[in-house]
Amino acid sequence: MIILLYGEDTYRLRQKLKEIVSGYKSKHQSGLSFARFDEKNFDFSEVKNIIEAVSMFSEKKLIILENVVKEKDFQKDFFEYAKKNKIKNNQDIIAVLFQEGKLAASVLKKKVNMFEEFLPLKGTGLTNWIKKEVSKNGGVIDSGAVNELSFRVGGDLWQMSNEIGKLVGYKKNNPITKEDVVLMVKSEADLNIFAAIDALAARNKKDALRLLHQHLNQGVNENYLFSMFVYQIRNLLKIKDLMEKGTPFPLLAAKSGLHPFVARKTAQQAANFSLDQLQTIYRRLLEIETKTKTGRAGILTALDLFVVEI
Known part of the structure; x- marks a missing residue:
């Protein structure tokens, strides 16, 4: 039997391989019929020796050939050998x-019995995976936190798995909230939202559009992206208004209701705008929200026009 596993989502790919190996070892505990090769130690003659050797305990053989499929001549040599020795039809060799x-x-x-491709998760596939992973780790998560995690981490499931473990440990038996994610998960998405708004302040429309579309290309929901944009402009308005009223810097977080870290970053960015500019931007965003809710415009088109016109 020949199984092909491949894809760009290396986390789920590795998990699938681990599942196969664990399942095999639970049934064949001697380990004498198990072999694993990668691009560093691959030797096709040794692979053939293992396949052709008589198994001492009548065990099935499991042979993992890791990251050698793209090696020069591998496909030609392997499948010619597999065809000659009828490996595809041999249930005692995996x-x-x-x-x-x-x-x-x-x-x-x-040329194989089974195959599975692991593409990067996005959209509903990603949010469903997050929910299952949190549950598997013994945690509970609300929908706002799921969306926030999806937005902040994206399809990097290696990082996502680490962040979920961290959040479950932090909350113990309590539900993970959006605020927990904002507090604990550092995000490139955050940086790009900040960078897009900085680009607006500098009238660099090209960069602002590029940064917004970068998220969309990574599978972030456009409605959620818009809500994050509105959220940050609203925070900027709060902080800028307090700053212009002479509120001392250490009190900005308490007065605005923002986490101190968020308040500090927002205050730094607010220096790039006047209060009038922020009010104009916010009014324009509210107009977009009204138009999209009444079906008079799509969010993506409206956002693009907003950046161009601002």
């Missing part, structure tokens, strides 16, 4: 071809 990253697999799929 050969797993494991390849991280993109792979031109249309031809390979016809």
